[in-house]
Amino acid sequence: MLETTTENVVRSWVDGWIASRMAAPPTVESWGYTVDVGIAGHVTRHVFDATGGAVREADVRKVAGAVRTGGTWLKIFADPALTAPWLGPEWWIDDEPGYLMTVPLAPAPAHLLTAPDGYRLRSWSRGGVVRTMVTAADGALAARGQIAVVGATAVADQIETSAEHRRKGLGSLVMRVLATAAHDQGAQTGVLAGTPDGHALYTSLGWQVLAPLTSAKYLDPHER
Known part of the structure; x- marks a missing residue:
């Protein structure tokens, strides 16, 4: 696994994902980016711009603690085993990490x-x-x-x-x-946030992992 921790790769992924999904331009935060998506079940997402060991627990706890609306997602480029204890029971967490991946095109x-x-x-x-x-x-x-x-x-x-x-x-x-x-x-460079199922495919095509990815969703009371 690559150990590079580059903020610009995260920003590139955010900008490309926004273009792909026709979401709102990102609001730049001290810890990363807020993106309004505007669809049921995925109203807003907060993306942290650090990767791996550079992700700050205090930032994640602060952002997560301020969320009160279902359909809000967190994208944290670190393993769920690390980040899950930072989130409360109102958060659904995919226990399998996704992956931030890159490849020269x-x-x-x-x-x-x-x-x-x-x-x-x-x-x-x-x-x-x-x-x-x-x-x-x-x-x-x-x-x-x-x-x-x-x-x-x-x-x-x-x-x-x-x-x-x-x-x-x-x-x-x-x-x-x-x-x-x-x-x-x-x-010149490809970037994606892949699922565990897609990891083998992307790896076979030369993509390399930059960081694991935690995906977490804030649950409405009836979903808990």
């Missing part, structure tokens, strides 16, 4: 950018975000993903493969198509 060879037999690949760009979709022969969604280019950085987001179409290389295809498109737009 490069175009893939043309023969690796085509769908396998029985599948159809389509990509398009709108609002600065490139989207890729793979469908099966019957038109069902097999895999998808999107990437937002912000300056020299591209943030991959919402990478998904349907359960019945996994282990067929479709996730790798989506990632290669997105990385190539971002590189063609001038991006």
